Amino acid sequence: MKRHLISTADLTREDALLILDTTEQMAQVSARSVKKLPTLRGRTVVNLFFEDSTRTRTSFEVAEKRLSADVINFSAKGSSVSKGESLKDTALTLQAMGADAVVIRHSASGAPKLLADSDWLHGSVVNAGDGTHEHPTQALLDAFTMRRHLNPGVGHDLAGRRVTIVGDVLHSRVARSNVHLLHTLGAEVTLVAPPTLMPFGVETWPCQTSYDLDAALTKADAVMMLRVQRERMNAAFFPTQREYTRRYGLDARRLALMPEHALVMHPGPMVRGMEIESTIADSDRAVIVEQVANGVSVRMAVLYLLLGGSEPAITTSSANTSEETGK
Amino acid sequence: MSTTNYLIRNARILGGEPQDIRVTDGVIAEIGAELAADGEQEIAADGLIALPGLVDLHTHLREPGREDAETVLSGTKAAAKGGFTAVHAMANTFPVADTAGVVEQVWRLGRESGYCDVQPIGAVTVGLEGKQLAELGAMADSAAQVRVFSDDGKCVDDAVIMRRALEYVKAFGGVVAQHAQEPRLTEGAQMNEGVVSGELGLAGWPAVAEESIIARDVLLAAHVGSRLHVCHLSTAGSVEIVRWAKSKGWDVTAEVTPHHLLLTDELVRSYDAVYKVNPPLRTEADVLALREALADGTIDIVATDHAPHPAEDKQCEWSAAAMGMVGLETALSVVQSAMVDTGLMDWAEVAERMSAKPAAISGIPGHGRPVSVGEPANLVLFDAQYRGAVNPDAFATRSRNTPYRGMDLPGRVVATFLRGDAKVLDGELV
Numbered sequence A: 001m002k003r004h005l006i007s008t009a010d011l012t013r014e015d016a017l018l019i020l021d022t023t024e025q026m027a028q029v030s031a032r033s034v035k036k037l038p039t040l041r042g043r044t045v046v047n048l049f050f051e052d053s054t055r056t057r058t059s060f061e062v063a064e065k066r067l068s069a070d071v072i073n074f075s076a077k078g079s080s081v082s083k084g085e086s087l088k089d090t091a092l093t094l095q096a097m098g099a100d101a102v103v104i105r106h107s108a109s110g111a112p113k114l115l116a117d118s119d120w121l122h123g124s125v126v127n128a129g130d131g132t133h134e135h136p137t138q139a140l141l142d143a144f145t146m147r148r149h150l151n152p153g154v155g156h157d158l159a160g161r162r163v164t165i166v167g168d169v170l171h172s173r174v175a176r177s178n179v180h181l182l183h184t185l186g187a188e189v190t191l192v193a194p195p196t197l198m199p200f201g202v203e204t205w206p207c208q209t210s211y212d213l214d215a216a217l218t219k220a221d222a223v224m225m226l227r228v229q230r231e232r233m234n235a236a237f238f239p240t241q242r243e244y245t246r247r248y249g250l251d252a253r254r255l256a257l258m259p260e261h262a263l264v265m266h267p268g269p270m271v272r273g274m275e276i277e278s279t280i281a282d283s284d285r286a287v288i289v290e291q292v293a294n295g296v297s298v299r300m301a302v303l304y305l306l307l308g309g310s311e312p313a314i315t316t317s318s319a320n321t322s323e324e325t326g327k
Numbered sequence B: 001m002s003t004t005n006y007l008i009r010n011a012r013i014l015g016g017e018p019q020d021i022r023v024t025d026g027v028i029a030e031i032g033a034e035l036a037a038d039g040e041q042e043i044a045a046d047g048l049i050a051l052p053g054l055v056d057l058h059t060h061l062r063e064p065g066r067e068d069a070e071t072v073l074s075g076t077k078a079a080a081k082g083g084f085t086a087v088h089a090m091a092n093t094f095p096v097a098d099t100a101g102v103v104e105q106v107w108r109l110g111r112e113s114g115y116c117d118v119q120p121i122g123a124v125t126v127g128l129e130g131k132q133l134a135e136l137g138a139m140a141d142s143a144a145q146v147r148v149f150s151d152d153g154k155c156v157d158d159a160v161i162m163r164r165a166l167e168y169v170k171a172f173g174g175v176v177a178q179h180a181q182e183p184r185l186t187e188g189a190q191m192n193e194g195v196v197s198g199e200l201g202l203a204g205w206p207a208v209a210e211e212s213i214i215a216r217d218v219l220l221a222a223h224v225g226s227r228l229h230v231c232h233l234s235t236a237g238s239v240e241i242v243r244w245a246k247s248k249g250w251d252v253t254a255e256v257t258p259h260h261l262l263l264t265d266e267l268v269r270s271y272d273a274v275y276k277v278n279p280p281l282r283t284e285a286d287v288l289a290l291r292e293a294l295a296d297g298t299i300d301i302v303a304t305d306h307a308p309h310p311a312e313d314k315q316c317e318w319s320a321a322a323m324g325m326v327g328l329e330t331a332l333s334v335v336q337s338a339m340v341d342t343g344l345m346d347w348a349e350v351a352e353r354m355s356a357k358p359a360a361i362s363g364i365p366g367h368g369r370p371v372s373v374g375e376p377a378n379l380v381l382f383d384a385q386y387r388g389a390v391n392p393d394a395f396a397t398r399s400r401n402t403p404y405r406g407m408d409l410p411g412r413v414v415a416t417f418l419r420g421d422a423k424v425l426d427g428e429l430v
C-alpha cells in the first residue's frame, strides 16, 4: 500500500483485494456488540472538510473511533478556512498538531493530491472526495458491496461482472473512482449518460459508454444510479427533469429489464423521483443502506492499512483486548 | 548617451562567423575582423551569438496595482536579463491602462527604470469590460504614443465592439491585439479540454473557444480592411485559421508564447498550479503544430505573456490559483530548446521572430533593427552552448511562478546592451 489514498487509479489489484479482504475483517468487528479495536490508539486522524458532507464525515468519524484513533473534526464552516486561510496554512497547522492522517474533502479537484505531494504535512492523506475528480473510499465500498453479493469470498475479485453506471458522469467523482477500481478488479463497466454529461475523452477510459439505458440494463449485474442535480438543466445539460427521468431514470419498467440477481446501488444522497423512483430505492433489490454500513468498514480498513497496519487487523489477542475492558 | 564605449570581440552575429562589433556613443560604429581598440572596454564574446535586442509584444508588468507581483523596475530588470531591450506592457493593471493618464504613467516608470524600453499597450474598452471603447485616440496622442490596443486577460467578445475597434485605430496606424477566448464556452474553465481534463475532473477549456473567436476576428479584419494581431495562439486549429487568413492576403499577425512551444497539459496531472495559464497548456499535437507554424512564418512572433503572481496565488488549490507564468528570463532558452536545437529555425529566424517582427507590428522606433553599422546598439550576447538547471531564486522578476524550475534548458544571456549601455554583463544586471 502507498502512504496516501488519492485515486483508485493508484491501486494495484493486490492493493484493492487487500483493502476488500481487510474490510471483511472490519465488518466482523462492526457486527459485534462492542465495535471497537485498539489499533489506532494514540494516533491522530483529522477530518478536514472544506465542503459539507455530513454522511461522509460521519462515516469516517465512526470508522476512526472504532479504531480508537483520536479524532479532530476540522470543518471549513466556523473555522479560519472560511475566512480565507489557505490550504497551505491549514496543513501547516495540522502538521503542528501532529496529525498522523488527514481525511480531506474539498470542492476543488486535486486538493488532496496537492496536500499529499506538498511538504506541508507528513501524515497520510485520504481523499474523501475532491471536486469532480475522485472519491476512492466510495468506490471501494461499492466494490465491497458488489463482491459480497456477486462473488463472495476472501481474495475474490469482480472478474466478468457487468456494472452499469448511470447519470451525471461528467461531474461525478464517484464514477471516475469506480471506473478505475472496477476495471482493476476485472469488472466490465458501462457508463450511461446523455452525451452532454459524458466527460470529454471518455473513449480513452477503460469502460464502455452508451446513451441507451434500456439496452445497458439487460445484462447488468449491478446498476449504480448517480445523483443528478436539478440545476444542471439550467446550464442546458438536459431540457427538463421530466425528460431526464424518462430517458435515464430507474423506474419499475426498467427494473424489470434487469436480471433477477442484479443489484440497485446509489452512492447517495438520492434525488428520489429524479434518477430513481422512490419505490425502487426502498425495494429489496436496492443495497443502498448496505452501502452505507459497508462504508464504515471500508474506511476502517483504509485507515488501518495506511497507518502502518502490518499486523493483522484482528488477532485473537487484539480481538480480546479490543473489548475496552480498560487497562 | 552612453558613457562607456565597447568593443565586442568575436561575436557570431545571428550565428555567423565571429566578428568584432564596435559600439560608440550608443550606435554600432563598425563591424569587422580584428578591429583595433580605441580606448573601449573590450568584451570577449568568443563562441557567443549576437542578436538584436529582443522585443516582447506581450508583458504583464503589473504596475500600477499589483506591485506585490511585479513593478516596472523589477519587470524591466527581468527583461534585460532575458535579452529584451523593449517590452510592451499589457493594460490589465489596477487601474486599467484605458486612459492617457495611466499609459503615460507606465511609460514614465519605464523611462525611469532604464533597464529596457517600456511601450504601454492601451485597453480597447473601458475597464476591459468589453462594452465601451476606451479613448484610443487620446492614448495614441499621449506621450506614450500607444499603437497596440488590447483587453488582454479578457476577450473583446462583442462582435460590434471588436469591429469598431479594428476600424477606429486605423486613423492612427494602431492594431488590436486580441485575447481570443469565447467567454461562455470557458466559464469556470481550468485547463485544456481533452483527455486529461476529463480524467482530472477539471472544467475544460475547449480549443474551439479560441478558434471561433480567431475565425470571427480574421473575417472582421478582412471586412473592414484592418490590422489584427492574435495574442498567444495555442491550438493547431488556430494555426489553420491564421494560415488561411494569410493565404487570403489579410493583414493578420499572430504570436505564440515560449511555454506553448514546450509544455503540454500532461503536466496538469500534478495539480501544481504553476502550470495554470491562460490560454491553457494544450496537447503534444498542438505544440508540434505551433512549432511548425512559427518556423514557416504562419505565426509571426514569440511573445512571452510574462505573467508574474505572488506565491500565495499559486500555492493553493488549482481552481483557486491565478493563471499565468513568468517568462522573460527563460524565453530565449525555451525558444532555443523548442526551435533551434530541434533544427526548425536558425538564429537569424530567431532574431526575426523575437526582435524585428514584434517591433514592426508595434511600430516601436529604434528596436528590431538589424545588427549593422549605423543602427542603435541594442544587442544581446547569448551563450547557446550553456546547459543548466533553471534556478528561479536567481530571477530578477519579483515572482517565482516559472514552470521550468529545475529543468535543464539550453543557453544563457551573457550581455544585453540598450543603445550601447550595458544592462547585463556576465549574466548579471549592471
Ligand SMILES: [Zn+2]
Pocket (backbone or CB within 6 Å): B152, B153, B154, B179, B231, B232, B278, B279
Ligand atoms: Zn491573454
Ligand SMILES: [Zn+2]
Pocket (backbone or CB within 6 Å): B058, B060, B090, B152, B153, B305, B307
Ligand atoms: Zn497576457
